[in-house]
Amino acid sequence: MRLSPDRKLDLREVLDGLEHYRPRRRGWVWRRRVESQRLGPFVFRDTSAGLARSVPLPAAHAFGDIDPQCDVVLTTEIASGRFEDDLRRMRMAAWHGADHIMVIRTTGQSHIDGLIEGTPEGVGGIPITRKQIRATRKALDAIEDEVGRPINFHSYVSGVAGPEIAVLFAEEGVNGAHQDPQYNVLYRGINMHRSFVDAAEAKRIIADAGILQLDGAHNANATAKEAWKVTPELLVQHAINTAYSRAAGMAPGLIALSTVPPAAPPAPKLRLDLPYAVALRALFRGYRFRAQQNTRYIEADTMEATVTHVLDTLVSRLTSADIQSTITPDEGRNVPWHYNNVAGVNATRQTLMGLDGLLEQVELRGDGSLRDQAREITERAVLFLEEIVERGGYYAGVAAGAFVDSGYFPERRGDGIVRDPAGGDGAGTVIRRAADYGAPVCSHFGDNVYAQGPGKPCDDLGGCTLCDDGKIRYVGELDAEDNVERRLAVPLAERAAGVLRPEVERHGDGVVCVTLFVPASPPVAEAAALALATRMGLHAPAVISRRVMHPAEGSVLEVKGVLDAAVRIDELTLPAREEPLPEAEIEAWVRPRGIHVVAATVGEDEHSVGLHEILDLKHGGIEKYGFVCHDLGTSVPVERILDAVERTGARAVLISTIVTHAGVHAAGMRRLDESAAARGLRARLVLVAGGTQVTDALARACGMDAGFGRGTTGHDVASCLVRRLRALEGA
Amino acid sequence: MGCVERADDFAARRAHLRALSDAELHARFWSLVERIVAPLIDEARTHTTPSIERSVLLRMGFSSVEARALVAGMGERGLLARGAGRLVLELAKARGVSVREAGLALLDGRGWEALAR
Numbered sequence: 001m002r003l004s005p006d007r008k009l010d011l012r013e014v015l016d017g018l019e020h021y022r023p024r025r026r027g028w029v030w031r032r033r034v035e036s037q038r039l040g041p042f043v044f045r046d047t048s049a050g051l052a053r054s055v056p057l058p059a060a061h062a063f064g065d066i067d068p069q070c071d072v073v074l075t076t077e078i079a080s081g082r083f084e085d086d087l088r089r090m091r092m093a094a095w096h097g098a099d100h101i102m103v104i105r106t107t108g109q110s111h112i113d114g115l116i117e118g119t120p121e122g123v124g125g126i127p128i129t130r131k132q133i134r135a136t137r138k139a140l141d142a143i144e145d146e147v148g149r150p151i152n153f154h155s156y157v158s159g160v161a162g163p164e165i166a167v168l169f170a171e172e173g174v175n176g177a178h179q180d181p182q183y184n185v186l187y188r189g190i191n192m193h194r195s196f197v198d199a200a201e202a203k204r205i206i207a208d209a210g211i212l213q214l215d216g217a218h219n220a221n222a223t224a225k226e227a228w229k230v231t232p233e234l235l236v237q238h239a240i241n242t243a244y245s246r247a248a249g250m251a252p253g254l255i256a257l258s259t260v261p262p263a264a265p266p267a268p269k270l271r272l273d274l275p276y277a278v279a280l281r282a283l284f285r286g287y288r289f290r291a292q293q294n295t296r297y298i299e300a301d302t303m304e305a306t307v308t309h310v311l312d313t314l315v316s317r318l319t320s321a322d323i324q325s326t327i328t329p330d331e332g333r334n335v336p337w338h339y340n341n342v343a344g345v346n347a348t349r350q351t352l353m354g355l356d357g358l359l360e361q362v363e364l365r366g367d368g369s370l371r372d373q374a375r376e377i378t379e380r381a382v383l384f385l386e387e388i389v390e391r392g393g394y395y396a397g398v399a400a401g402a403f404v405d406s407g408y409f410p411e412r413r414g415d416g417i418v419r420d421p422a423g424g425d426g427a428g429t430v431i432r433r434a435a436d437y438g439a440p441v442c443s444h445f446g447d448n449v450y451a452q453g454p455g456k457p458c459d460d461l462g463g464c465t466l467c468d469d470g471k472i473r474y475v476g477e478l479d480a481e482d483n484v485e486r487r488l489a490v491p492l493a494e495r496a497a498g499v500l501r502p503e504v505e506r507h508g509d510g511v512v513c514v515t516l517f518v519p520a521s522p523p524v525a526e527a528a529a530l531a532l533a534t535r536m537g538l539h540a541p542a543v544i545s546r547r548v549m550h551p552a553e554g555s556v557l558e559v560k561g562v563l564d565a566a567v568r569i570d571e572l573t574l575p576a577r578e579e580p581l582p583e584a585e586i587e588a589w590v591r592p593r594g595i596h597v598v599a600a601t602v603g604e605d606e607h608s609v610g611l612h613e614i615l616d617l618k619h620g621g622i623e624k625y626g627f628v629c630h631d632l633g634t635s636v637p638v639e640r641i642l643d644a645v646e647r648t649g650a651r652a653v654l655i656s657t658i659v660t661h662a663g664v665h666a667a668g669m670r671r672l673d674e675s676a677a678a679r680g681l682r683a684r685l686v687l688v689a690g691g692t693q694v695t696d697a698l699a700r701a702c703g704m705d706a707g708f709g710r711g712t713t714g715h716d717v718a719s720c721l722v723r724r725l726r727a728l729e730g731a
Numbered sequence: 732m733g734c735v736e737r738a739d740d741f742a743a744r745r746a747h748l749r750a751l752s753d754a755e756l757h758a759r760f761w762s763l764v765e766r767i768v769a770p771l772i773d774e775a776r777t778h779t780t781p782s783i784e785r786s787v788l789l790r791m792g793f794s795s796v797e798a799r800a801l802v803a804g805m806g807e808r809g810l811l812a813r814g815a816g817r818l819v820l821e822l823a824k825a826r827g828v829s830v831r832e833a834g835l836a837l838l839d840g841r842g843w844e845a846l847a848r
Contacts, residue, residue: 114785115795130795145837163786164795193774201783239764247772283757378756379748380741385763394767411739430778431811437779438817441790446776448764449817461830464790471792478796 003146005053009091011084020472021138025175027210029150033071040064045357047565052148053097057350070352075325076341079104081122083132084484085506087139089338094147096342097349102154110159110188111425117475119484128155152176157202158183160190160426166202171208171465171472177206180216180241186403186417187219191424192395203248203480204445215241218260218292220404227296228262229408231276232380248445256288261315262298264308275373277319289673291321298332300545305329305349313351317358324348333544337504384409395421442466500568510562519554529557539564580719589722591626596650599629600636602668603656610657614714621714638671642679652686652721666702673703686724784815790818793834800838810846818846
């Protein structure tokens with residue numbers, strides 16, 4: 001399967017032949033770090049190999065369109081509920097630099113005792129099934145070819161079917177997985193004996209498959225009432241899962257600690273977060289760190305969330321991270337929208353590139369309050385462990401509510417999570433192995449009669465699926481109604497018919513978001529915003545963000561709603577876009593003729609950067625084709641431009657106009673056209689206007705021969721001039 | 732209800748840790764963790780669960796639907812302590828058929844009496 005940048009992902013092709021599709025590699029892939037990488041005008045310190053195709057950061061055009069890629073893996077989390085829509089979101093995220101795609105599971109899968117099959121729709125995530133995983137891995141294989149970098153695919157090995165999901169992930173080439181039995185115990189209410197016995201098997205399977213494991217400790221940040229006080233316990237939770245993983249046979253390099261800076265402004269964030277980050281990294285030297293961004297305090301304001309996430313990323317750079325996870329800025333208000341996955345990734349890579357080489361110039365102090373606080377957190381964690389041991393171990397500790405208490409240990413508030421070791425989902429299902437217990441397969445943990453000899457445990461069987469994947473039994477659909485074929489019928493028909501609807505999450509969902517400032521008190525503003533959204537034709541309008549500017553002067557609100565409207569591509573009028581002439585052809589025509597061009601920024605306008613880029617040889621401007629340019633500078637009156645035309649015999653005028661206040665840009669264009677006509681120059685002159693607010697249509701309406709807006713290159717302008725001048729010569 | 736409420740007595744409680752070097756404190760941390768994890772991993776080494784047994788059958792080439800039914804049948808008969816994979820493999824050997832054939836026969840209701848011996 002091959003993707004083409006100008007074509008949409010073909011879901012039919014993804015689904016076709018899935019029963020025979022095999023992943024082409026297994027295990028986790030890190031980025032390939034490049035020391036002192038020269039890109040454009042800079043030498044970067046903390047970057048990795050570049051992408052074949054990508055969308056650079058917005059300001060990249062000012063730096064030669066460079067798109068440096070940071071040295072750490074970048075994560076985005078995806079949870080739409082329909083894998084077929086997720087695949088498009090993954091492709092967009094990959095073009096923006098994500099190489100760790102974490103797929104959230106549907107609500108409730110943790111409690112399903114066994115695997116799900118087929119492609120049923122999920123809620124807040126997808127049901128993890130073999131077909132969905134295989135389709136996703138297949139699409140990601142094609143996407144990684146398109147962008148030119150391996151992409152890690154990740155989901156969850158938790159719940160009461162952990163070992164089975166681990167086998168599925170090993171067989172299908174999943175690269176990363178969450179696995180932490182404490183998560184089952186504390187947050188899922190799953191029996192603790194079952195959780196830990198299952199976990200050892202699951203960990204052994206994912207370890208042998210080279211799957212990177214993330215733990216679940218960060219959930220304590222997200223759930224604790226005062227998250228910055230659970231830091232001693234976080235060290236304990238990380239340590240229990242880490243030690244248990246090692247005992248189950250996992251190498252340190254496959255164990256990643258999922259860690260979140262616990263605070264957010266207006267709390268003194270870095271003063272609280274840095275000592276914890278330092279203590280963690282000192283205690284867990286040799287392991288990997290997956291730095292997650294804070295979700296605990298995100299509400300509706302996406303800008304606020306982004307600032308917190310930038311500070312989280314700063315903590316990563318000041319300490320260390322192997323993976324930088326990103327959180328969509330809208331996570332606090334809805335299931336993340338696809339373009340917000342891209343926004344989260346962009347905010348993070350923008351931050352990381354801005355911080356490139358930071359540790360060459362600054363370092364954390366090894367003394368003072370940073371050191372003292374890091375030591376104190378570690379001592380508190382040791383005291384926490386001592387109390388668990390005194391109480392009689394982990395299970396007794398959970399039974400006594402030792403975990404996720406909001407007190408700063410040894411302070412206790414009495415609000416910890418309490419679980420009964422004999423209770424919970426799956427209680428009573430743990431079975432003691434008989435003396436002749438056997439499991440004739442690889443990656444099995446614990447006592448096993450087949451693992452006592454010199455060969456592989458699966459030799460008696462003649463090979464297990466982990467050694468011979470031809471033995472894997474693929475199950476397609478089990479539900480004739482709830483499956484991807486049913487769901488795709490309408491979207492594929494609309495796509496074939498060229499029907500377009502706006503969307504934020506799923507094909508054709510019609511959701512749009514409008515921002516309104518309403519000059520009234522908060523309750524009035526909100527009611528007015530909803531009424532106005534209804535008048536715009538939006539169905540089911542809902543306010544998703546509100547921010548008071550002033551109690552009486554007004555509030556700014558974001559309102560989402562469904563726009564039940566569609567357009568057909570064939571009814572749209574697209575602006576005609578001429579392909580520029582080949583550069584060699586332009587130069588061959590221009591250079592022998594010695595064509596002069598007068599250029600200036602007109603009116604009371606001091607902006608000139610854009611015009612220089614169009615003219616200057618060193619910026620790839622029109623000088624390189626042999627045009628003789630006379631740049632008159634900024635704030636030049638029209639009459640002076642025309643004086644220069646008469647003096648030099650110029651054949652073309654380029655004016656730049658940026659300021660659009662009160663229509664001065666349009667007035668400047670008209671005046672140039674009229675004055676040139678009055679002097680009898682217009683017929684032999686080509687007049688071109690450029691500027692961020694200029695369009696070709698506007699320029700022509702104002703008497704110009706052509707207009708150019710944002711993103712124009714010297715090549716575009718030179719090509720236009722040659723075509724126009726040829727036309728004049730032919731006339 | 733969780734733990735009994737308690738004020739922050741860190742200053743008193745840490746007395747025995749104060750003199751430890753960072754390296755000693757870290758060593759104490761990890762040795763306590765090992766003590767907590769040891770009984771948990773022992774239980775895992777000597778016990779199994781329906782999910783583990785289904786995962787074994789998956790690795791032996793059975794589908795999730797087949798594995799679920801086989802492990803449920805073995806669980807009802809109290810047979811899982813020997814291991815689902817072992818039961819099917821032994822049955823196949825005794826009958827001179829493939830592992831897959833032995834499993835499918837069980838799903839068809841045949842051969843259970845041989846497992847129960």
